[in-house]
Amino acid sequence: MKGLTSIERIVMDVLDKKKLIFDQISLESGIKDNIVYNILQSLVMREFIRTDGFHYWVKENLSQEQLQELHQKEYRRFEALEMIEAHIFQEKEREFKFQRIALSERDEKIFKAMLYNLESFLKDAHASSKEITPISQRKIIFWGLGEHQPILDNLIGA
Amino acid sequence: MNLQNRTINRYKNLFPNDTMRETSHRTGIQLTRIFRLFNGKPMKVKELEVFDELIRSQMKDQAILENIYQLLQEAEDLFTREEMNHLAHSLERRIKARSFKRKYFGYHTTQSA
Numbered sequence: 001m002k003g004l005t006s007i008e009r010i011v012m013d014v015l016d017k018k019k020l021i022f023d024q025i026s027l028e029s030g031i032k033d034n035i036v037y038n039i040l041q042s043l044v045m046r047e048f049i050r051t052d053g054f055h056y057w058v059k060e061n062l063s064q065e066q067l068q069e070l071h072q073k074e075y076r077r078f079e080a081l082e083m084i085e086a087h088i089f090q091e092k093e094r095e096f097k098f099q100r101i102a103l104s105e106r107d108e109k110i111f112k113a114m115l116y117n118l119e120s121f122l123k124d125a126h127a128s129s130k131e132i133t134p135i136s137q138r139k140i141i142f143w144g145l146g147e148h149q150p151i152l153d154n155l156i157g158a
Numbered sequence: 159m160n161l162q163n164r165t166i167n168r169y170k171n172l173f174p175n176d177t178m179r180e181t182s183h184r185t186g187i188q189l190t191r192i193f194r195l196f197n198g199k200p201m202k203v204k205e206l207e208v209f210d211e212l213i214r215s216q217m218k219d220q221a222i223l224e225n226i227y228q229l230l231q232e233a234e235d236l237f238t239r240e241e242m243n244h245l246a247h248s249l250e251r252r253i254k255a256r257s258f259k260r261k262y263f264g265y266h267t268t269q270s271a
């Protein structure tokens with residue numbers, strides 16, 4: 001399979017610029033030991049990460065093909081979709097709103113400005129807390145704005 | 159994966175909270191024998207049938223699988239090649255994510271070892 005699954009991505013993110021032992025990876029990612037073990041084996045076999053049998057780290061100089069697998073927009077879309085879907089179907093502690101809204105041109109501009117502010121706020125918040133907040137304790141936040149017609153066209157395959 | 163492993167994995171997915179004792183009770187197979195089977199000892203045909211019967215009765219899987227096959231045939235007629243690829247990739251990703259839950263038999267060195 002090309003690309004990374006969402007949970008492989010989490011492990012890759014945990015290892016970002018770090019050399020960690022197995023227990024640290026499990027703790028940081030919030031993923032159970034046996035699952036982390038299997039993910040690590042998979043990533044080692046695909047040569048995304050290296051190990052000395054004790055520490056794990058992201059391979060230096062990933063090939064062009066590997067970089068493409070990591071960053072290709074199509075694969076990132078699947079990851080986002082999986083995380084959002086998992087969130088929507090989660091029963092507890094869930095906050096999710098999806099609405100079809102009538103927006104005047106003026107209100108749309110205001111809304112886009114709010115989104116810009118939101119993004120800016122989140123960027124700053126992340127920058128100030130990322131060093132002290134392990135991935136397992138981070139929040140999943142998503143937002144967006146779409147036009148009715150192109151979404152509809154996509155749904156019916158027009 | 160061979161038939162025995164597949165059967166045991168499906169059983170575990172359908173009865174995720176069962177202890178070996180409960181599995182023994184449910185199947186009528188002795189506890190020590192269950193332990194051996196879960197650790198790779200070859201199953202007798204009779205034992206395989208017991209597990210298979212439990213799996214079938216639990217999820218009525220034939221109906222669900224037939225429905226999936228039928229839907230895939232319809233999708234093949236209606237979807238573009240790109241959409242079919244999307245569907246396949248999506249399913250493949252889900253299967254891969256779940257496959258990480260499978261029991262491993264590997265060896266790992268820990269700090270204290």
